[in-house]
Amino acid sequence: xxxxxxxxxxxVARHGSFSAAARELGYTQSAVSQHIAALExxxxxxxLGRRPVAPTEAGERLLEHAGPLLxxxxxxxxxxxxxxxxxxxxxxxxxxPLATGALDRLPADRTGLIRVLDRAAIPAxxxxxxxxxxxxxxMTGPSDPLPLPETGPLTATVVEESPLCVxxxxxxxxxxxxxxxxxxxxxxxWIDAPGTAVPLDRLRAVCGPGAYRARxxxxxxxxxxxLALVAAGRGLATLPxxxxxxxxxxxxxxxxxxRLVHRVEALRTGAGSPVF
Amino acid sequence: xxxxxxxxxxxVARHGSFSAAARELGYTQSAVSQHIAALExxxxxxxLGRRPVAPTEAGERLLEHAGPLLxxxxxxxxxxxxxxxxxxxxxxxxxxPLATGALDRLPADRTGLIRVLDRAAIPAxxxxxxxxxxxxxxMTGPSDPLPLPETGPLTATVVEESPLCVxxxxxxxxxxxxxxxxxxxxxxxWIDAPGTAVPLDRLRAVCGPGAYRARxxxxxxxxxxxLALVAAGRGLATLPxxxxxxxxxxxxxxxxxxRLVHRVEALRTGAGSPVF
DNA sequence: TTGACTTACGTTAAGCGTAAGGATA
DNA sequence: TATCCTTACGCTTAACGTAAGTCAA
Numbered sequence: 001x002x003x004x005x006x007x008x009x010x011x012v013a014r015h016g017s018f019s020a021a022a023r024e025l026g027y028t029q030s031a032v033s034q035h036i037a038a039l040e041x042x043x044x045x046x047x048l049g050r051r052p053v054a055p056t057e058a059g060e061r062l063l064e065h066a067g068p069l070l071x072x073x074x075x076x077x078x079x080x081x082x083x084x085x086x087x088x089x090x091x092x093x094x095x096x097p098l099a100t101g102a103l104d105r106l107p108a109d110r111t112g113l114i115r116v117l118d119r120a121a122i123p124a125x126x127x128x129x130x131x132x133x134x135x136x137x138x139m140t141g142p143s144d145p146l147p148l149p150e151t152g153p154l155t156a157t158v159v160e161e162s163p164l165c166v167x168x169x170x171x172x173x174x175x176x177x178x179x180x181x182x183x184x185x186x187x188x189x190w191i192d193a194p195g196t197a198v199p200l201d202r203l204r205a206v207c208g209p210g211a212y213r214a215r216x217x218x219x220x221x222x223x224x225x226x227l228a229l230v231a232a233g234r235g236l237a238t239l240p241x242x243x244x245x246x247x248x249x250x251x252x253x254x255x256x257x258x259r260l261v262h263r264v265e266a267l268r269t270g271a272g273s274p275v276f
Numbered sequence: 277x278x279x280x281x282x283x284x285x286x287x288v289a290r291h292g293s294f295s296a297a298a299r300e301l302g303y304t305q306s307a308v309s310q311h312i313a314a315l316e317x318x319x320x321x322x323x324l325g326r327r328p329v330a331p332t333e334a335g336e337r338l339l340e341h342a343g344p345l346l347x348x349x350x351x352x353x354x355x356x357x358x359x360x361x362x363x364x365x366x367x368x369x370x371x372x373p374l375a376t377g378a379l380d381r382l383p384a385d386r387t388g389l390i391r392v393l394d395r396a397a398i399p400a401x402x403x404x405x406x407x408x409x410x411x412x413x414x415m416t417g418p419s420d421p422l423p424l425p426e427t428g429p430l431t432a433t434v435v436e437e438s439p440l441c442v443x444x445x446x447x448x449x450x451x452x453x454x455x456x457x458x459x460x461x462x463x464x465x466w467i468d469a470p471g472t473a474v475p476l477d478r479l480r481a482v483c484g485p486g487a488y489r490a491r492x493x494x495x496x497x498x499x500x501x502x503l504a505l506v507a508a509g510r511g512l513a514t515l516p517x518x519x520x521x522x523x524x525x526x527x528x529x530x531x532x533x534x535r536l537v538h539r540v541e542a543l544r545t546g547a548g549s550p551v552f
Numbered sequence: 553t554t555g556a557c558t559t560a561c562g563t564t565a566a567g568c569g570t571a572a573g574g575a576t577a
Numbered sequence: 578t579a580t581c582c583t584t585a586c587g588c589t590t591a592a593c594g595t596a597a598g599t600c601a602a
Binding site: 305 | 559
């Protein structure tokens with residue numbers, strides 16, 4: 001299972017074509033064919049159906065492993081490269097949309113570039129050295145680390161913590177409560193806004209695989225847009241308390257059960273100099 | 277970064293010797309030397325000091341990556357091999373010492389071999405197919421999954437949950453309390469019994485990097501032996517409530533803050549047939 | 553001198569491209 | 578027939594072992 005072969009395999013699976021993968025990787029079609037043949041003979045199973053080119057069951061399974069594997073391989077190389085290189089004077093920082101509130105804590109004189117990225121992309125980017133620092137937000141139990149995809153040894157530091165709230169339209173019957181029980185809202189109408197609010201599947205992961213069905217999906221990263229939808233009664237969303245402040249048409253009611261918090265963590269490799 | 281080279285590298289680092297690694301891997305000493313040279317030239321850094329043979333800083337860093345990487349590689353291969361092979365009629369089950377209480381829930385007619393293993397070894401063994409099922413115990417927040425080393429896509433199912441208790445000698449001033457606050461005990465005398473009780477570093481991870489200093493280390497997996505030490509006033513330990521029952525010289529006082537539970541989870545690969 | 557790593561070199565095998573060979577729509 | 582994958586074949590290069598070389602204790 002040579003990494004080159006794996007890389008070729010994922011490229012073929014992604015393109016659904018040997019020739020397209022060959023173009024991407026700078027190989028000939030023939031070489032790609034030989035790569036796949038080598039992998040299949042090594043593992044003793046067909047990995048791709050041809051015509052159309054699509055992963056078999058075993059191929060799907062291999063894809064699940066290959067991604068993280070190649071990511072870690074790159075992370076390892078980057079990690080070692082960083083040891084030799086002089087630390088850049090000005091840091092490149094990646095932030096998930098709901099973590100931008102923590103940006104003002106960065107040392108102004110040492111921050112060179114700020115990139116807003118998807119929550120899920122940040123750990124990998126820090127591992128690979130694309131970012132010197134990552135600021136990710138997420139939801140967890142009060143004493144637990146954020147569940148991040150493992151891409152290598154990263155150090156996480158808590159930067160900010162705010163109570164988790166459910167955003168409700170001002171007139172909503174529950175809006176005058178002082179605390180809410182999330183499982184009671186499992187059958188409510190939710191907006192799935194994975195880029196902006198806490199993703200619904202994360203809600204399900206923490207509160208048990210209950211309903212939390214989405215009636216609407218919101219793909220932006222703009223909090224005000226989402227809150228406008230909430231105000232219009234299109235559905236509920238869970239957000240950090242701070243994000244809901246300053247509007248009179250939306251009320252944020254703290255979640256009291258299960259005990260959950262919204263938290264921002266700073267991610268860096270062991271090699272980076274501490275900032276937080 | 278060919279996996280073969282990485283494998284050779286970790287073998288050399290482990291043995292502290294090129295020749296010993298060569299013997300283990302079935303290569304000649306020369307081949308091992310060439311492997312290391314290839315890795316070092318690829319990464320552009322020295323990875324091992326010679327005479328004595330010991331990893332450099334970059335080498336240490338690489339070792340941190342290489343272990344998980346090779347583990348996942350094996351897991352991927354095993355995962356796919358399992359797809360083809362007929363599922364074994366009788367399961368091989370791995371259990372961490374404090375999870376043995378959940379063994380009686382296993383279907384008697386389908387369980388063939390039970391192995392008690394270190395908590396940390398179980399996820400890898402399930403991933404690699406050595407085990408059909410793993411039962412691991414651990415401590416977390418009430419709504420969070422157990423933090424397990426990632427070795428591949430595993431499915432975790434909660435099997436048992438019991439309140440987390442601090443074991444105190446019966447006469448201890450705190451023994452009559454109905455609940456304890458862990459941070460208040462940060463400066464107490466602890467026994468570090470990573471195989472039997474909740475490891476102290478885990479305590480620090482969850483409660484903040486406070487003290488929780490070990491006065492004594494206990495390396496067995498026998499709960500009664502540990503409780504005898506606690507009874508003798510040699511130190512405290514955190515255990516699931518159930519483990520403390522049935523002794524009159526030790527009292528288990530539930531931890532009420534932070535909110536933590538002791539939990540047993542069943543681990544299996546997607547390929548395995550569900551048991552829990 | 554001896555034990556242990558490195559280097560030189562010849563052999564073997566693996567990897568890649570060119571080009572011809574199927575298979576499918 | 579056109580497209581796309583596979584196979585055959587030759588070239589190049591990388592991998593390994595043998596054996597000689599180097600270095601430190």
